[in-house]
Amino acid sequence: MEVHQLEALRAVRAHGGVTAAAAVLHLTPSAVSQQLAALQRDAGVPLTRRVGRGLRLTPAGEALADAAVDVAVAVERARAACAAFLDRPEGTVSVSAFQSGAQLLLPGLLARVGALGGIALECSDEDVAQGDFAALTDRIDVVVAHRPDGAGPWSGVPLRVVPLLREPLDVAVPLDHPLAAEERVRPGDLAGEDWITVREGFPVAGVLDAVAARAGRPPRIVQRINDFHVVAALVAAGHGVSLLPRFSAGPHPGVRLVPLADVAAGRRVEALLRPDRAERLVVRRVLDELVALAREVSGGPTPAPRGA
Template sequence: MDERQLRILRELGELGSVTAVAEALLVTPSAISQQLRLLQRPIPVPLTERRGRRLVLTDAGQALARAAIEVETALARARHSVGEFLDHEEGEVSVAAFHSAGTTFFPLLLRALTGPGSPVVRLGDEDVAQEDFPRLTRAYDLVLAHRLDHAPPWPDTVTAATLLREPLDVAMPAGHPLAAKRRVTPRDVADQPWITVHDGFPVLATIEAIAAAAGRRLRLAHRINDFTVVAEAVAAGGGLALMPRWTMRPHPDLVLRPLSGVQARRHIDVLHRPERTARAAVRTVVTELRRAAHTVRGGETA
């Protein structure tokens, strides 16, 4: 039995005929009769009986109709509770981010969502390979993920919106000979040692593109995922590195130079399962992430 069948039984008890129930529910009498047959099938005693040309409820049918009122009332309360939950802006919203995005977006979110009536954000850092970001949407309402400009789109199982299209610049010590240039090319940097990420992480594809454009393999001296650690290693003379332009705090001993001849840009996207944004609290956090992204860009075009 389901809610619709129970409602038909209740209406039959009140209206007294299949035709009247069909008119009230805006369906055909045959559809009403079919639902009554489906309702009757698992029940061992008759729910209805004929009295002349009318179909009326038996004692068992009347008992079930009374229970149907309780069921409908409980379902109405449940829908109201769900509606309040979905419309409530003060609920908890879980947000995951890879390290550099967390460093940038988490403080802005925490400062923006401090007033009364604001959602409570629960933050988590997740440093995973690109292909693993969609899986995180099982555990988190929102996931900040990154992929390169030319990378395949995220799977259809998640909804994605781009917050930033962030350039990746070449980081070098302030006293490095290439620091005198306004821009550098793949040939300029091909003979330098490099600090880059582990396999499976988006930045590595840009390193490979630099090598292809220069016509030679780059020397990968160190493998470090955390950009804050990378910055210290570059400053200490460990090699050059690709560094995000907006989501890394400036380092006093480093300079960043744009790269010519190679498309070096990453998307920072917010991923979520489609049903998560039914909640007002989640939509509020997405809005704040967009505002934070505008702040991070500082007026530059995304």
Template sequence: MDATRLRILRELADRGTVAATAVALSMTPSAVSQQLKILAREAGVPLLEPSGRRLRFTDAGQALVVRADDVITALDRADVEMAAFRTTPRGRVRIALFPSGAALLLPAVLDLVTDSGVDIDAQDEDVPASAVPPLLADYDVVLTHRDERAPALSGPRVATTGLLREPIDLVLPPGHRLAGRDEVRLGDLADENWISVRGGFPVDDVLLSVTAATGVEPRVVHRINDFHVIEELVAAGRGVALMPRYSVQHPRVVRVRIAGVRAARIYELVTRHGAMERPAVAAVLEAFRTAASRVDRADQAGVVQIRRAPLS
């Protein structure tokens, strides 16, 4: 049964006459009568019967008025709830994050949305930036990363928000001949064994970019996407590596800046176009921006708190 016709029926019960109902609803009396006849056909039983020059409700009609109250009350409640979703950050937001980015930002993001009415459903997805758009079929927001020399992700169905620049540093074993320097040129590492991540991920993209800029062809002996394992191998003297600054955690490795080359990965948030019109999604994006700005300020001040990030 149509909700609009149920409203007309309830209005008739309140007003008493078709004419008064028509005035209240800005309709003509004939239109009101027509809608009531259609409602009776939908119900399958007579709802009204003549009583002199007026109409009175049948037993079925009286019963349906009561149910109409229930239905209309529920619909009005739903309208209020939907209005709240349209104007305040409420609801569930599904987020995909690459693991080291999640370790760095997710705890602060969760803190920032606590008690806001937003529920975050976070899952790790460690894929190259090129594989991010298909993830939007399952997620509202995707945190991704890329080499700063690579173009930002773009497309007719995606929107990208820049978030954070994380420098890439050189990680050396303890006691390495270059470990005492503040900066190292990669040309000084031409004969070293390198440990990198799989191809297509930002750290390896940076290594390739550095290769193009310096002419030094790195000898990569291991490709592992777990930064913790990379640190352990470097600490054991099995090679050198490039690592994002905020992911370096091992107490025995030595982190050194790369001289002569700008090397960094860029954090970006990817959504569908129009997703930010949902207050809940907008609140989550703002929480990410706040968390990222805290990390950036701490890094600039030289006091960034480095978290252990087990995956790339």
């Protein structure tokens, strides 16, 4: 069994088909199919089965894909053991973040990593639905993701999850709104308001659902917009209220952020990594800087890393 064949099997499991796996691996679908065929001949049992237009792993394929993670981790640990003897590890590390997280963290991270020398950061913004963050780790070394308080574990692929910070979500109201003078608001105070919120499936939407449940009535959603700067402009103009993150939304002269009481209103910002890439020394250096930066931004300690 070859390492690249096991990698192909993992990619097919994560992305549900040969074509999608090929795009992540920068190969042709034919090349991925050939690698799977060779791996199956070596294993001696069927590893995949056709489901509609996609490809799913058999129980044997699932077991081998799990074992492939251990193989990839072992290979990267071996490389890291050698890299530890370098005076200054060098390499390129890719980092992505959802848009408001990118605004909050990427400028400082670039400065911190630049001061280390020898490490080039390739940054991108990836604002995807909550269920799609984990799959990004197949092509990006460090994925900065977010999920609401109380959300279940990340799923889809094996992950190392590193907590960065918890960001409260406050109620954004225009300055002339009756609630703008309050120190905090409760869900019941928001009954009957017009809401501007993110698209369905995105993390902040789940927090609004919790607020509505405590208020005892569904929210009246008038607009769905993911860009928090646009949301703030609409709130300031009197088109509705919203939930905005306290650290990353940025101040707006026409908006007051009021803390929300009686409900866990916040999102957890975390770094997601494939277990093998988390072993790379240059990735670990970048991750250390990211954790330190998040602690600085939030003004508090960062919890210990955990699994998916």
